[in-house]
Amino acid sequence: MTTNVTTVPAYAAPAANAPLERTTVPRRPVGEHDVLIEIKYAGICHSDIHQATNGWGEGIFPMVPGHEIAGIVAEVGPGVTKFQVGDRVGVGCFVDSCRECEYCLRGLEQYCVTGGTGTYNALDKNGEPTYGGYSTHIVVDENYTLRIPEGIGLDEAAPLLCAGITLYSPLAHWQAGPGKKVAIVGFGGLGHMGVKIAHALGAEVTVLSQSLKKQEDALKLGADHYYATSDPETFTALRGTFDLVISTVSAPLDFSAYLSLVKTDGALVNVGAPEEPVKVNLFSLIGGRKTLAGSMIGGIAETQEMLDFCAEHGLGAEIELISADRINEAYERVVASDVRYRFVIDTATI
Structure with missing residues (x-):
């Protein structure tokens, strides 16, 4: 592919709740500071x-999802200094930000005051829709490439660009490590990476899942303890036990119940994003000076730090590799919690 080619094969949802189908989408020419990535x-x-189902609000269609992207640099713009053709690279949840606000300047681009530019389902600075990783190629500014x-x-590595950093960031921010007791709520795509990373950081790790069916896997991946929340x-047994509880589930929880598991001055951090509002009894916070917090992915520097940490400790996602024609089946299985623990598309099949 060269800069003269402006469309690439992709899988897109043509409308909300519609099955994804094979199509083509435009990619901008490789600019001064851009890299063209052949997505693997x-x-x-x-x-x-x-x-893709408008669960978080009205989307931009046709929509090419995908913000856990791993591939190889196929071309670089003339001003690129960070990468060269053949480099192994990744792209996460955003591909641009304002670069000027206090958060961008602090390396916290995920909290950019403009909201930044999502890898998909967003409009770039030219007002053009962005299309994500369910495609064969993508053009990204070198400063937003990992x-x-x-x-x-x-x-x-592909799931590390969202699942990995989504758990690494709060674990690092709330200083999980030796002497700290950490609970991971939910043991799925996010949760299994939380267990791996928290264990590698040296924390005592407990998994809280609905049932015991994943207990063997969790213990194998680094959990010290496992309990069924059902x-x-x-x-009762775990009341006041944890310095840090991280919820990865995307359904509303009884936050008062989970806050009861947190020590005085501890934190319950939510990285799951339920579509519905949740309720919390503030007495569950007041009694114990506890924190109920949220965390969203990580900035570019922290995401690179996470990738380097995972490489150092031999951490990758537990994946089920699929061909592109199984994407709709995979969606159904994700909703049914029937995946161990991340579907990854082989984009050569698009």
Whole structure:
């Protein structure tokens, strides 16, 4: 592919709730500071489904989801200094930001005051829609492109660009490590990476999941303990136990119940994004000076830090590799929690 080619094969949702289908989408010419990435693998995140079904608000259609992108640099613009052809690279949840606000200047581009530019389901600075990773190529500014270190397969690295950083960022911010007790609520695409990363950071890790069916997997991946939240005794036995609880689930929880598990001065951090509002009894916060917080992915520097950390510790996602013609089936299975633990599309099949 060269800069003269402006369309690439992709899988897109033509309308909200419509099955994804093969199509083509435009890609801008490679600019001064752009890299053209030949996408090798694209993870399927639950947020792809939320957006393709208008669960988080009205989307931009046709929509090409995908913000867990791993591939190889195929071309670079004349001003690019960070990458060269052949480099292993990744793209996460955003491809631009204002670059001027206090958060962008602090390396917290995910909290850009303009909201930044999503990898898909967004409009770029020229007012053109962005299209994500369920495609064969993408053009991205070098400053929003990540280097994937050797030591992680590109297929296992793709989910790190969302699932990995979504858990790494709060674990790092709330200083998970030796001497800290951390609970991960939910053991899916996000949760299994939370367990791996928290364990590698040296924390004592507990998984809180609806049932015991994933217990063996969780312990194998680094959990020290595992409890079923469907058992009321769990909340009695673990009351006041954890320094940090991270909820990865995208359904409303009884936050007062989960706050009861947090120590005084501890935190319950939500990285899941339910479509419905949630309620919380403020007495569950007041008694114990507890924090109920949220966290959203990470900035470019922190995402690179996460990738380097995962490579150093041999951490990749647990994946099920699929062909592109199985995307709609995969969506159904994600909604049914029937995946261990991340679907990844082999984009050579698009």
